[in-house]
Amino acid sequence: MTETTNRKQLKAQARSAPPEAGVYRIVNGKTGAAILGSTSNLHSLRNRLEFARSTNSPAALDPQMKTLAETSSLVDLAFEELERLDIPANATPASIHADLATLEQLWREKLGL
Numbered sequence: 001m002t003e004t005t006n007r008k009q010l011k012a013q014a015r016s017a018p019p020e021a022g023v024y025r026i027v028n029g030k031t032g033a034a035i036l037g038s039t040s041n042l043h044s045l046r047n048r049l050e051f052a053r054s055t056n057s058p059a060a061l062d063p064q065m066k067t068l069a070e071t072s073s074l075v076d077l078a079f080e081e082l083e084r085l086d087i088p089a090n091a092t093p094a095s096i097h098a099d100l101a102t103l104e105q106l107w108r109e110k111l112g113l
Contacts, residue, residue: 022042022100023037023104024039024081034068037064038104052065053074
């Protein structure tokens with residue numbers, strides 16, 4: 001198998017894989033402040049935080065995360081994946097969004113937020 005063929009197969013697998021949707025929490029280790037949210041792509045959010053850390057620039061972060069980072073350093077922010085959403089094969093973006101909203105609300109109640 002050539003490298004080009006292998007790369008094409010890996011790209012096709014990545015496109016066909018269901019997204020990593022779920023609920024997350026980002027905690028500032030110094031202050032204890034945290035934000036709770038949900039996303040249809042946990043991997044992307046995790047990568048944005050890592051990119052911001054590696055460049056020491058919060059420009060890639062959303063406004064809530066920027067505010068959390070302003071109280072100390074980007075190094076102090078910890079990403080916690082609280083729960084992943086099991087996505088059925090026939091799920092639509094709207095149904096995924098609704099399920100994420102429900103799951104996030106359950107976590108807010110559980111954590112008393």
